[in-house]
Amino acid sequence: MLQEIAEQPAVLENTIDAELEKVKKLGHFLRGREIDLIVLVARGSSDNAALFGRYLLEVTTGIPVSLSAPSVYTLYNAKLRLNRAVVIGVSQSGEGVDINQVLQSAKNSGAFTIGITNNSDSSMAKIADETLLIHAGREKSVAATKTYTGQMLHFYMLASALADEKIAFEKIPQFAAQSLDLQDEIKTLVERYTFMENCVVVGRGMNYGNAYELALKLMETCYVVAERFSSADFFHGPLAIVERRFPLILFAPAGATKTSSIDLLKRLQELHADSFSITNDAQIAELSSRRLLLPKDIEEFLSPIPFIIPAQLFAAYLAEAKGINPDEPRSLSKVTRTI
Amino acid sequence: MLQEIAEQPAVLENTIDAELEKVKKLGHFLRGREIDLIVLVARGSSDNAALFGRYLLEVTTGIPVSLSAPSVYTLYNAKLRLNRAVVIGVSQSGEGVDINQVLQSAKNSGAFTIGITNNSDSSMAKIADETLLIHAGREKSVAATKTYTGQMLHFYMLASALADEKIAFEKIPQFAAQSLDLQDEIKTLVERYTFMENCVVVGRGMNYGNAYELALKLMETCYVVAERFSSADFFHGPLAIVERRFPLILFAPAGATKTSSIDLLKRLQELHADSFSITNDAQIAELSSRRLLLPKDIEEFLSPIPFIIPAQLFAAYLAEAKGINPDEPRSLSKVTRTI
Numbered sequence: 001m002l003q004e005i006a007e008q009p010a011v012l013e014n015t016i017d018a019e020l021e022k023v024k025k026l027g028h029f030l031r032g033r034e035i036d037l038i039v040l041v042a043r044g045s046s047d048n049a050a051l052f053g054r055y056l057l058e059v060t061t062g063i064p065v066s067l068s069a070p071s072v073y074t075l076y077n078a079k080l081r082l083n084r085a086v087v088i089g090v091s092q093s094g095e096g097v098d099i100n101q102v103l104q105s106a107k108n109s110g111a112f113t114i115g116i117t118n119n120s121d122s123s124m125a126k127i128a129d130e131t132l133l134i135h136a137g138r139e140k141s142v143a144a145t146k147t148y149t150g151q152m153l154h155f156y157m158l159a160s161a162l163a164d165e166k167i168a169f170e171k172i173p174q175f176a177a178q179s180l181d182l183q184d185e186i187k188t189l190v191e192r193y194t195f196m197e198n199c200v201v202v203g204r205g206m207n208y209g210n211a212y213e214l215a216l217k218l219m220e221t222c223y224v225v226a227e228r229f230s231s232a233d234f235f236h237g238p239l240a241i242v243e244r245r246f247p248l249i250l251f252a253p254a255g256a257t258k259t260s261s262i263d264l265l266k267r268l269q270e271l272h273a274d275s276f277s278i279t280n281d282a283q284i285a286e287l288s289s290r291r292l293l294l295p296k297d298i299e300e301f302l303s304p305i306p307f308i309i310p311a312q313l314f315a316a317y318l319a320e321a322k323g324i325n326p327d328e329p330r331s332l333s334k335v336t337r338t339i
Numbered sequence: 340m341l342q343e344i345a346e347q348p349a350v351l352e353n354t355i356d357a358e359l360e361k362v363k364k365l366g367h368f369l370r371g372r373e374i375d376l377i378v379l380v381a382r383g384s385s386d387n388a389a390l391f392g393r394y395l396l397e398v399t400t401g402i403p404v405s406l407s408a409p410s411v412y413t414l415y416n417a418k419l420r421l422n423r424a425v426v427i428g429v430s431q432s433g434e435g436v437d438i439n440q441v442l443q444s445a446k447n448s449g450a451f452t453i454g455i456t457n458n459s460d461s462s463m464a465k466i467a468d469e470t471l472l473i474h475a476g477r478e479k480s481v482a483a484t485k486t487y488t489g490q491m492l493h494f495y496m497l498a499s500a501l502a503d504e505k506i507a508f509e510k511i512p513q514f515a516a517q518s519l520d521l522q523d524e525i526k527t528l529v530e531r532y533t534f535m536e537n538c539v540v541v542g543r544g545m546n547y548g549n550a551y552e553l554a555l556k557l558m559e560t561c562y563v564v565a566e567r568f569s570s571a572d573f574f575h576g577p578l579a580i581v582e583r584r585f586p587l588i589l590f591a592p593a594g595a596t597k598t599s600s601i602d603l604l605k606r607l608q609e610l611h612a613d614s615f616s617i618t619n620d621a622q623i624a625e626l627s628s629r630r631l632l633l634p635k636d637i638e639e640f641l642s643p644i645p646f647i648i649p650a651q652l653f654a655a656y657l658a659e660a661k662g663i664n665p666d667e668p669r670s671l672s673k674v675t676r677t678i
Binding site: 232 | 386403423
């Protein structure tokens with residue numbers, strides 16, 4: 001897992017080099033069609049990447065996005081009206097049975113289909129009208145890291161190709177490399193969380209998917225019971241469970257979500273609750289019990305990839321501190337064949 | 340909370356009597372327009388009702404549904420292409436600031452807007468092109484119960500008015516009354532969970548929203564850390580956190596999700612994990628460590644309301660067993676004003 005985390009700047013760079021022209025052409029083609037809706041279909045970490053993609057695509061392109069409920073197709077055999085939709089399947093292996101079933105069903109309903117996958121020979125690549133490849137090499141760890149950020153990168157390239165304004169995603173590999181510099185600091189920091197059994201992970205907007213992703217990493221590699229929420233939803237109920245022994249981990253970049261992060265951190269201080277922020281804002285860092293500080297010049301729209309990397313390192317080192325091998329989570333397998 | 344739970348059969352009956360004609364007319368009007376998309380906007384319990392609404396509407400009408408991310412509008416000021424969309428806000432009080440902001444923005448973008456609320460004088464009722472009222476009377480408990488099922492009922496009436504096939508939702512108030520008969524059994528059952536600190540709540544398809552709703556109830560009224568998952572996603576990571584001391588609560592009706600419930604229960608038995616099912620299927624009941632058995636004649640499509648009522652009772656009695664007043668959760672207020 002640690003090795004695959006470290007490969008990410010190179011994987012991102014390679015993926016841009018190999019795929020950008022294809023994504024630009026695809027964007028040009030799609031802009032010539034009448035598209036009313038983008039549907040994203042995924043499970044697990046890929047679904048967390050899709051949750052990010054949802055915000056990015058809606059905000060930058062103005063096209064409404066729906067995160068698909070695969071059961072609608074696979075259990076209830078619904079045929080949706082998708083003739084003006086683009087349906088994007090996201091799967092590391094390209095072999096998620098239910099995801100591919102949704103893609104096939106959408107294609108039959110007249111949708112244009114795209115697959116984002118790490119495997120060019122997969123069933124997904126055969127079904128989709130167009131395949132966007134992550135150039136990550138084989139991902140051996142059960143915990144997805146480099147394919148998660150590779151999937152996010154494809155959403156950046158696609159959004160940039162569909163939107164009127166370009167997104168400066170070519171800066172991301174460099175930001176990702178800077179995030180890896182926090183490695184030693186994180187290794188020291190995890191000591192404090194060695195016996196943590198529960199936590200809450202919070203993010204909002206562009207970093208909402210990252211909250212789900214870190215929670216999943218903590219569950220699968222550290223057996224920490226990690227709840228995940230939007231800071232907006234957190235005041236609807238879940239706030240009641242916060243206690244001193246129950247740290248709240250926050251993705252809190254400078255930018256649009258800053259006010260809401262600060263409100264939450266102040267409320268946590270009143271409740272004497274423990275907080276840990278991944279941030280690039282001095283005021284947020286100051287209000288947090290613990291923090292990892294990233295470079296100020298990372299704009300919020302570009303923060304999700306550089307912000308998840310310290311979180312991946314945190315999960316990997318915490319597993320080590322807990323005496324667990326993060327590459328072999330109990331009860332899990334790499335490819336999950338849901339039907 | 341207990342009193343409001345008990346009022347539900349009457350609230351459901353009254354809401355059908357008062358609103359059905361209006362919903363039928365609305366359905367007729369909407370069937371005459373070209374609708375490509377339904378967007379649902381809500382937070383908290385209302386968002387859990389919307390999660391149910393999403394499955395019901397997609398499966399019965401074939402119109403794709405998107406669960407809105409309010410931040411897209413409120414933090415990032417996105418203007419989405421919604422001229423062929425129906426946007427439905429769901430809010431008990433009708434005063435959720437961000438929900439109303441999304442409704443207003445959608446209306447400005449040319450969407451037809453609907454509000455589902457318990458308050459005819461609310462800001463939501465003033466903004467929406469059409470208001471569907473829950474006839475619940477005032478809901479005093481912070482934990483929503485009768486307005487949650489009232490919102491679900493409106494999705495049934497709306498789906499029935501939009502779909503080609505009718506749905507037999509008029510049976511639901513009677514099923515709801517039968518669910519209340521489990522009261523004494525539940526009061527005894529909660530004893531076993533008095534010192535439960537963590538649990539996982541699982542549901543799928545039509546009962547997926549119920550899994551979120553019970554988890555929220557357990558967090559806000561019992562301070563139990565309740566994770567919520569689809570049984571499909573549960574094999575992607577979260578399964579690793581299941582332990583003997585960590586019960587899994589399952590909404591498991593007979594019907595389309597039965598096979599997946601049985602697979603999960605068998606896997607839990609292998610792991611020696613504890614399970615508690617709300618079910619109307621003998622085989623599922625047999626495979627569970629504990630169960631609440633509902634009438635066999637509740638079809639899966641009609642199960643969500645009769646299945647959430649025993650869960651509401653479970654949360655209310657468990658709070659009592661834990662010595663907590665469920666009507667006054669610490670740190671929470673009834674109306675949450677997110678921006």
